[in-house]
Amino acid sequence: METCEVLIVGGGPAGSSCAGRLRQAGVDVLLLDKQAFPRQKPCAGWITPAVLTILALDAGEYRKNRVLQDISSFRTGLIDGKTVVTSYGTTVSYGIRRSEFDLYLLQRSGVRRSLGETVTILERSGNGWIVNGQIRTRMLVGAGGHFCPVARYLGASIGRENVVAAQVAEFPLTPEEARRCSIPTDMPALFFSRDMKGYGWLFRKGSYLNIGLGRMDVCNLARHTVEYCSFLTRRGYLAADITGRFQGHAYRVFQKQDRRRSVADGALLIGDAAGVARSFSGEGILPAIESGFMAADTILAANGDYRSEQLDAYEAGLNDHFGGGSADAAPSPVSPDIMKFLGARLLSSSLFTRHVLLDRWFLNTNHETLSHSVSSMIGSPPAPLTPRK
Ligand SMILES: Cc1cc2nc3c(=O)[nH]c(=O)nc-3n(C[C@H](O)[C@H](O)[C@H](O)COP(=O)(O)OP(=O)(O)OC[C@H]3O[C@@H](n4cnc5c(N)ncnc54)[C@H](O)[C@@H]3O)c2cc1C
Secondary structure (H helix, E strand, O other): OEEEEEEEEOOOHHHHHHHHHHHHOOOOEEEEEOOOOOOOOOOOOEEOHHHHHHHOOOHHHHOOOOOEEEEOEEEEEEOOOOEEEEEOOOOOEEEEOHHHHHHHHHHHHOOEEEEOOOOOOEEEEOOEEEEOOOEEEEEEEEOOOOOOHHHHHOOOOOOOOOOEEEEEEEEEOOHHHHHHOOOOOOOOEEEEOOOOOEEEEEEEEOOEEEEEEEEOOOOOHHHHHHHHHHHHHHOOOOOOOOOOOOEEEEEOEOOOOOOOOOEEOOEEEOHHHOOOEOOOOOOOHHHHHHHHHHHHHHHHHHOOOOOHHHHHHHHHHHHHHHHOOOOOOOOOOOOHHHHHHHHHHHOOOHHHHHHHHHHHHHOOOOOOOOOOOOHHHOOOOOOOOOOOO
16 A cells, blocks of 8 residues: 555645645655646636745746736726726736646645546545555645545535635637737736626736636526626627637635634645635635645644644634734625625725725735745756656
């Protein structure tokens, strides 16, 4: 039987960050992902500068043969309403393609991995686990996204939780299509629903176009997406013949109440499996990386004793970092009708748009970087992705 000290289920940003940190500390880690990489992940691919900082990612080197789209302005407003353009005159964010970004992070982690291997069976055995009947591990990290099997094992009632439901399409534009697309590459557009339950985006990244819509209620998502696309074509943001195939996905944003249990004897959840995305913007890549590092540090501090009482500090750390007194994690004291009324007025204000909507909620400019994470994560050179024999 194959063995490892820590087995990580999922090779997205959460799993590869956790794995890289543990491997650097000399831990015997194995990472499994059900997909071969590069793989598609439904996502807008917007990252804030804090992502580059926490990963010590060299923008110049990264963009040599991958998309790293500079963003310096935004068009925002209500669907079918007036829009506001906010220009910063400098790069304030970036666009990446998840197929490239996740492959890069996984290669950079240098971790032993098996891709195309779905985790289906988890059994507790003594102080550890047997995974898929063939791998013995002492510690299990659930990084398998919203539907992570480790989260399910720990009791997540997947399918009955409050989620953000989203649909997205990303596809290349021909040079002719790019000429006809009225959204500049450095200016993503965000359009909010009138009921304030979600927003759509239109985002160009190099020669790719990304269109999507996310909502806090899962009802009629496909209909909302169709209506959103027809709004984009009606307003001339999108030519009617430019269409992609939409993919759906769901995930949870951080809430102090009604959280998934993310710590158990010999197990931790990270990233979307733990539900750590930011509640207003839905940003999940940075929280996934941060929770991956926090979990790795917790595992290292446990020093081989993986009873839940040794790991509980991780749950407290999540609450502190993602929910610590921030307006983000607090339930809104304002009724939905007042939200609708206020939303429409506030979104037409350029001051509110710049200082609250963009700076505070979407660009997260007052973000406190995890103190430990910067310098030590300069990764090792990418290793080839080979399937495990
Ligand atoms: C439509 C949409 C748009 C979004 N846009 C943005 C954005 O612009 N910016 C942003 O910051 N966030 C965005 N997010 C959120 C972001 O995509 C997630 O928060 C982020 O991907 C979480 O990373 P993760 O590593 O936890 O999970 P994932 O990236 O989902 O990775 C999980 C991995 O686990 C693997 N896996 C799953 N089950 C198993 C199994 N049983 N066995 C083995 N492997 C398994 C999967 O193949 C996958 O590779 C968006 C989300 C959606 C749905």
